[in-house]
């Protein structure tokens with residue numbers, strides 16, 4: 133086999149050069165597998181199919197024997213670059229300039245995968261491949277889109293094959309001002325409501341013979357945003373209700389519209405579940421529409437992520453200790469639950485999981501980049517975490 137480069141910056145560049153826009157893999161999983169195989173990992177490709185999704189390829193890789201089991205989870209897919217002309221450098225060129233590495237996926241989350249591979253490489257060399265336990269990589273090709281054939285199915289597969297984990301680190305970009313100053317220990321949930329109000333169409337001059345769907349919808353929307361659902365709690369921000377779309381689609385100024393639609397997305401904390409929010413929405417509707425109305429409101433729901441919180445345990449303690457040892461920063465990292473959802477939601481039922489990665493600043497944007505020194509720092513922190521995890525003390 134040709135000599136592989138385990139430098140975390142070079143490895144990030146190799147991964148960024150694969151235009152792995154979901155569900156394309158473009159060779160990204162091969163690069164991960166090639167490096168892990170070289171280190172002695174047993175690699176298993178897990179392509180999954182489902183009638184509700186495109187096919188997705190995934191990778192599970194493991195090394196070691198009995199003892200504590202540490203897993204690293206991540207995704208090699210990226211979101212589309214958008215208008216490529218707006219980018220300073222082609223989005224898959226992985227150009228380095230001014231101590232920054234540019235490219236789609238550099239922050240979210242190829243640098244994080246590269247750092248964990250490099251840190252594992254360093255750890256295995258230092259210990260001559262002798263350590264008490266197991267290290268595994270759970271890498272999916274679909275986190276950014278439907279995520280039906282991704283981490284959730286890898287986790288089911290591990291359970292069927294009697295593979296159990298003690299702890300898992302998800303390499304999403306979580307850091308804020310400095311690497312390691314923020315760890316995510318949970319996430320808010322997300323639910324979308326697609327509301328359809330059906331009234332009675334008519335002439336705007338004959339309103340008494342019609343029932344304006346738009347008036348009902350605006351009243352309903354006004355009510356649901358009129359007061360906050362909660363104030364949040366020690367672990368979570370307040371639940372956020374956002375009107376994402378309003379569609380009346382009526383081209384005529386003298387026609388009372390029959391149909392008015394809206395989409396409402398709610399990012400919710402652990403005070404709610406998608407079930408309780410669906411009830412809440414039904415109550416809001418019942419408050420406006422009654423049997424005497426000629427207008428009706430129906431809705432469909434897309435609930436793909438419940439909120440969750442991992443109580444701070446052994447893993448977060450070990451991460452905190454390792455971060456302090458590397459950075460010298462005395463303040464404890466912030467334990468947060470903000471931002472969008474992540475694949476940690478599929479892992480939380482299997483083992484203690486926390487998210488730690490590069491600084492969260494340009495993901496999904498034009499000119500996404502990471503600082504080279506941040507890559508070095510994260511690599512050092514991951515190495516320290518692995519070392520502390522398997523140390524006998």
Ligand SMILES: [Zn+2]
Nearest residue numbers: 240241275304
């Ligand atoms: Zn990500």
